[in-house]
Amino acid sequence: MVPLSVLDLVPVREGGDVATALREAGDLARAAEAAGYRRFWVAEHHGSEGIAGGAVSVALSHIGHVTETIRIGAGGIMLPNHNPFVIAEQFGALDALFPGRIDLGLGRAPGAGPILGQALRKDLHRASEYFPQDVVELRALFTGDIDLPIRATPGFGAKVEMWMLGSSLFGAQLAARLGLPYAFASHFAPDHLDGALAAYREQFRPSAALDKPHVMAAMTVICGETDEEAGILATSQEQSFVRLRSGEPGKLPPPIPGYRDTLPENARGMLERLSVARAVGSPKTVAASIEAFVRRTQADEIIVSGATFDPAARRRSLQLTMDAIAA
Template sequence: MIDLSVLDLVPVREGGTVSEALAETALLAKCAEDAGYKRFWVAEHHAMEGIAGGATAVVLAHVGKATQSIRIGAGGIMLPNHNPFVIAEQFGTLDALYPGRIDLGLGRAPGADMRIAQALRRDLARVSEYFPQDVVELRALFTGEPELGIKATPGLGAAVQMWMLGSSTFGAQLAAALGLPYAFASHFAPDQLDDALRLYRHQFRPSAALDKPHVMVAMNVIAADTDEEAVLLASSMDQSFVALRTGNPGKLKPPVPGYRQTLSPSMLAMLEHMRQASAIGSAETVRAAIARFIERTGADEVIVGGATFDPAARRRSLELTVKAIGGA
């Protein structure tokens, strides 16, 4: 059975609160641990009322307290938003709290517009140019090599597993050059998936952290007892994508029967294009879709994203997905 992991955005439901979203994320992480998932990742987003994972390291501390063994991490930290030294301290602290369980996925996209960049006191146009240098500096703060003349405490010596995230060939090239595991955001940006994985594997250079290429691919996965129920549950996620693409993001909405039939042809085409890496349906449907995607990508791991208005339905989806793949 291939390793499965979970990506969570800490969704805030319409009519719900941030406190409720954080509580549900902890319950989801415990469910993932009990079901046998390998990792539970939280993604950094800012100024979006429907996503409560902006203070990613704090959320991970909350998740770590609710779990015992599952790896927890950022999928990811958008490094242009941050000083590498501060991230080393944050994730060094997490490693001290939950030894041997911490992952740090790094992304180059800011995950924010210029207003947020100003609020973060960051010049994104400038710091994005230094992203590779910042990644190397961050790794050195953990490993001590090369010597930087300053030590992060906590941080130095922390057993944090660093990952490179990407939705293009840039991240693939950097992951290969640095010998890092690579996670591709195919759940929302599938266009360069095949080229990126091919480039990463071809250019990979072994490192102290990794001796051969290691790929994780992301999918939107909603499993339910029937295909019809899963499609209905997934309509909440569909609404969020459409709202984001039309410049009107908000909280996670209740499911809408026949939602896709209400969309214009152009909007439906956009949604279906973005949703190429998806498995929505019964356990049998999900198993077949994931198997096809694994065959296409040759992935070492699959990380499943997605959101349902009813948090219990997402927990049920995780359980059904593991059972489906285990029975493949």
Template sequence: MIKLSVLDLVTVREGGTAREAMADSAALAQCAEAAGYERYWVAEHHAMDGVAGGATAVVLAHIGQATSTIRIGAGGIMLPNHNPFVIAEQFGTLDALFPGRIDLGLGRAPGADPRIAQALRRDLARASDYFPQDVVELRALFTGEPALPIRATPGLGADVQLWMLGSSLFGAQLAAALGMPYAFASHFAPDHLDQALEVYRRTFKPSPWLERPHVMAAMTVTCAESDEEAEFLGSSMDQSFVALRTGTPGRFKPPVAGYRQTLPPGQLAMLEHMRQASAVGSAQTVAREIGKFVERTGADEIIASGATFDPAARRRSLELTIKALV
């Protein structure tokens, strides 16, 4: 069976609170651990009313305390928003608290809102240009190779598994050059998926940390007792995607029956385009769609996104999904 992992945005429901979102994420991580998922990742987003994972390392400490064996990590940290030394200290601390369980996925996209750049006191355009150099520096802060004039404590010697994230050819090329595992954000940006994976595998250079290419691809996954129920539950994610693409993001909305039938052609086409990296339906449907996607991509792992308005429904989705693939 292919390895399955979980991607969590720590979604804040309409009418809910960030505190509730944190409790829901801890319960979801416990469910994923009990069901046999490989890893549980939290994504960094800022200034979004419906996403509570901005202080990613702090959220991961909360998730780590609620679990005991599942790998936990960032999917990912947008490195242009930070300096490598601080990230080395944060994730070195997480490794000290939860040894042998920490992943650190690194992304180059800092976010498009200039107000975020101002709030972070960062020149994000320039920081993005330094991204490859910062990745190498961050790895050196953990490994000590090459030696740097300053040590991160905690950090140096930490057993943190570094991943490269991407939705374009840039991340694929950099992951290959540095000999890193590669995670592709196909759940919301599938356009360059096939080309990026081909480039990554063809140009991969083995490193002391990874001998051969390793790919994890993201899918939107919602599994329920029937196709109809899953489509209904998945309409909350549909609303979230539409709101994001139309510049009106907000808190996570309740599901709406027949939601797609209410959309104008352009928004419906956008959702259908993203469905090439999704599995929404009964256990049989989800198993079939994941199987087709794995056959297409040759992925070594699948990481499942796909929040539901009712947190219990997503926990049930995780359980049904992994059982369907056994």
């Protein structure tokens, strides 16, 4: 059975607030741990009232304190928004608090629109050009494999598992060159999935951290007792995606039966394009979809995303999914 992990955006639901969202993220992480998921990752996003995980390291500290064994990490930190030294300190502190459990996935996108650069007082376009060098520097701050003029404390010597994230050939090729495990964001950007995984595997160079290619691919997974129930639950996520792509992001809305039938053709096509990395339905349907996706990608791990308006429904979805693929 391929290992499963969880990706969470710490969604803020309509009628809810940030404090509730963070508490529910902890509840979800505990449920994932109890069900046997390998990792629980939080993604960095900014400027959206519907996402409460922007301060990733703080959210992970909370999640670490309410769990015991599951690996926790960033899926990911958008490194152009930061400097490597600060991230080394943050994740070094997390490793000290939760030794042997910390993952650090790194991405090149800013995680918000151009206005974010103004808020951060950074030229994010220029910062992204230095992304490969920043990744190398960050790794050296943990490992000491390059002589740097300053040592991060906490940070130096931390056993943080670094990952490269991506949705294009760039991230795949960089992960291969640096000998890092690679996670592909196929749940929302599947267009370059096959090409990126092929490039990563073909160009991979072993490193001190990894001796052979290791791929994790993301899927939207929502499991219910029946296909119909899961399909209705999934409409909250679908509404959020359409609103985001339409430039009108907001809090996670309640489900709407028959939602896709209300959409114009271009919006339906946008959702249909994501179906290659989607498993929504009964346990039997979800198991079959995940199995087919693993056959296609030969992924070593799968990470599941997909928010539901009712937090209990997502916790139940995790358990039903794990039970289904273990059957």
